[in-house]
Amino acid sequence: MPRGIEAGTLASVHRTYARTAAFALLTALASAPACGGSDSDAGEAAPAGPVRPPPRPTAEQEARASALLTGPDWYRHAVFYEVNVRSFQDSNGDGIGDLNGLVSRLDYLKGLGVDALWLMPIMPSPFADSGYDVADYRAIDPAYGTMADFERLLGEAKARGMRVLIDLVLNHTSDAHPWFQESRKDKTNPKANWYVWSDTPSRADIGCGTNGSTFGDSAWELEPAREQYYFHRFYPGQPDLNYREPAVAKEMLDTTRFWLDKGVDGFRCDVVGLLYETATSCSLVPETVDYIKSIRQIVDTYPDRAIVAEPVELTNSTPYFGGGKDMFHMAFDFAYGYFWGIAFASGDRRIIEDAMNTASAFPEGAQGALVIGSHDVLRAWQSAGTDPERYRGAALLQMTMRGTPFIYYGEEVALRPGAATPIDVRDTARTPMTWTRDGAGHGFTTATPWLPFGEAPAETSVEAEDADPDSMLSFYRSLLAFRRGHPVWATGASRFVPIDDRGIVAFVREDDEESYLVAVNLASEPREGTAPSALTGSGRVVLGAGSLAVGEVVTVKLPANGYAVFQLRP
Numbered sequence: 316m317p318r319g320i321e322a323g324t325l326a327s328v329h330r331t332y333a334r335t336a337a338f339a340l341l342t343a344l345a346s347a348p349a350c351g352g353s354d355s356d357a358g359e360a361a362p363a364g365p366v367r368p369p370p371r372p373t374a375e376q377e378a379r380a381s382a383l384l385t386g387p388d389w390y391r392h393a394v395f396y397e398v399n400v401r402s403f404q405d406s407n408g409d410g411i412g413d414l415n416g417l418v419s420r421l422d423y424l425k426g427l428g429v430d431a432l433w434l435m436p437i438m439p440s441p442f443a444d445s446g447y448d449v450a451d452y453r454a455i456d457p458a459y460g461t462m463a464d465f466e467r468l469l470g471e472a473k474a475r476g477m478r479v480l481i482d483l484v485l486n487h488t489s490d491a492h493p494w495f496q497e498s499r500k501d502k503t504n505p506k507a508n509w510y511v512w513s514d515t516p517s518r519a520d521i522g523c524g525t526n527g528s529t530f531g532d533s534a535w536e537l538e539p540a541r542e543q544y545y546f547h548r549f550y551p552g553q554p555d556l557n558y559r560e561p562a563v564a565k566e567m568l569d570t571t572r573f574w575l576d577k578g579v580d581g582f583r584c585d586v587v588g589l590l591y592e593t594a595t596s597c598s599l600v601p602e603t604v605d606y607i608k609s610i611r612q613i614v615d616t617y618p619d620r621a622i623v624a625e626p627v628e629l630t631n632s633t634p635y636f637g638g639g640k641d642m643f644h645m646a647f648d649f650a651y652g653y654f655w656g657i658a659f660a661s662g663d664r665r666i667i668e669d670a671m672n673t674a675s676a677f678p679e680g681a682q683g684a685l686v687i688g689s690h691d692v693l694r695a696w697q698s699a700g701t702d703p704e705r706y707r708g709a710a711l712l713q714m715t716m717r718g719t720p721f722i723y724y725g726e727e728v729a730l731r732p733g734a735a736t737p738i739d740v741r742d743t744a745r746t747p748m749t750w751t752r753d754g755a756g757h758g759f760t761t762a763t764p765w766l767p768f769g770e771a772p773a774e775t776s777v778e779a780e781d782a783d784p785d786s787m788l789s790f791y792r793s794l795l796a797f798r799r800g801h802p803v804w805a806t807g808a809s810r811f812v813p814i815d816d817r818g819i820v821a822f823v824r825e826d827d828e829e830s831y832l833v834a835v836n837l838a839s840e841p842r843e844g845t846a847p848s849a850l851t852g853s854g855r856v857v858l859g860a861g862s863l864a865v866g867e868v869v870t871v872k873l874p875a876n877g878y879a880v881f882q883l884r885p
């Protein structure tokens with residue numbers, strides 16, 4: 316548990332995995348002003364002007380990246396991008412983003428430095444939970460296109476050397492799914508046991524959800540036709556599948572084969588720890604672990620595929636890796652990804668330090684998936700307290716800590732939150748991408764967008780930011796170009812440097828070829844700190860601004876909310 320978070324606060328997040336509640340919580344905490352609290356004096360000002368690497372990688376970097384992205388370890392070296400297809404690019408003028416629209420933006424993503432996409436759910440859905448309520452596991456929602464469009468997307472991505480993962484929602488279906496429509500009729504139909512039913516709104520063999528689902532109400536809903544209650548961890552329109560029914564377990568393994576045969580490069584597995592329940596636990600119980608291993612065995616029969624877990628636990632994804640090669644290739648690191656705003660707001664690094672310590676104990680072969688936002692939490696702009704320098708520092712940490720970065724669409728232009736919430740509060744972080752400065756549809760659509768744009772759509776458009784060397788987009792281009800083709804960032808060793816000022820995060824990344832020290836100042840004032848770490852090297856700033864003195868004692872100086880990457884070797 317991150318020490319920097321109140322135990323009670325975190326427990327309330329854990330108790331229900333209340334995504335909407337966590338959202339509200341983080342809104343309150345991340346918007347708190349940064350605290351002072353250090354006695355240290357930053358001394359003279361740090362050297363003027365941040366060092367900005369070139370916005371494009373060299374041909375040599377591209378060649379090295381290309382080699383690293385070939386073969387079974389590709390996912391460790393890739394930069395992923397989470398696409399909300401519905402909000403990315405409309406191609407047919409109905410106000411809804413679609414697969415053909417996404418194809419038209421692949422060159423933009425390639426140019427940004429993106430190697431792989433994770434598509435949020437694209438299967439047919441009544442959209443009671445933004446597509447995480449699937450009504451057909453082997454089709455494409457007509458709003459997004461056809462199966463032929465999806466196959467074209469896979470081909471166009473492959474032609475650019477890009478990979479495509481899709482969201483796989485195994486825990487529950489939509490109540491509109493034909494399986495549930497049959498199951499709800501009576502207690503004797505062929506699908507009667509495909510969902511979790513009970514005569515009362517509880518069950519002794521299910522030790523969770525009796526008092527509340529993740530979204531707050533009872534986890535049991537009465538089905539009048541059957542005169543029984545069904546179990547739903549999320550919205551009532553999302554009945555949980557019964558994995559103790561062998562036909563369900565088989566059907567969903569067959570579904571994974573269906574998409575792998577189609578050519579997807581893997582899956583992002585939604586709330587996958589919740590598949591089985593026991594009387595005492597509902598999170599990653601032994602039956603769920605075994606089932607995940609079955610999925611991995613199937614995935615491993617296809618070359619160069621990867622699966623990433625959405626852990627239920629927010630602060631430690633270690634159990635999702637199993638022995639390192641028998642469960643997930645990657646798991647999201649929410650300890651950093653969902654709570655970094657609190658570290659910046661408090662000027663205290665301990666949340667980040669604990670996340671790095673947890674990751675350093677992962678089994679051999681495990682790779683953390685690093686985020687600073689997602690479709691479930693605040694826009695990074697809010698987590699940063701609307702401070703662009705905090706935002707850049709958070710993104711720098713995401714791109715330089717050990718692991719694989721996943722950029723949430725629009726993060727590269729610092730997309731701002733929206734106000735409309737037709738499904739729930741998370742819609743504020745799901746607004747349409749803004750491509751052009753002008754026009755009612757900002758290049759996203761020629762119609763009225765399905766969801767209104769977020770704040771400042773012209774200012775955050777790709778067109779406006781492309782033309783501004785000081786924009787967030789220009790920063791992201793430089794940052795991604797900087798790390799491209801350098802395996803040290805993906806797989807190099809990571810060593811925390813315990814600077815005596817808790818406002819400074821510092822760590823060394825190194826492999827046989829090179830070594831860097833990364834430092835970020837969480838505080839809104841200049842800071843200087845020292846650590847008894849023997850380091851050698853030039854300490855030349857290669858990104859950002861600050862100074863580093865090495866020797867028996869390391870001394871780091873950073874400007875207010877400043878960040879720097881210092882090169883130690885070669």
Ligand SMILES: [Ca+2]
Nearest residue numbers: 405407411413
């Ligand atoms: Ca459309």
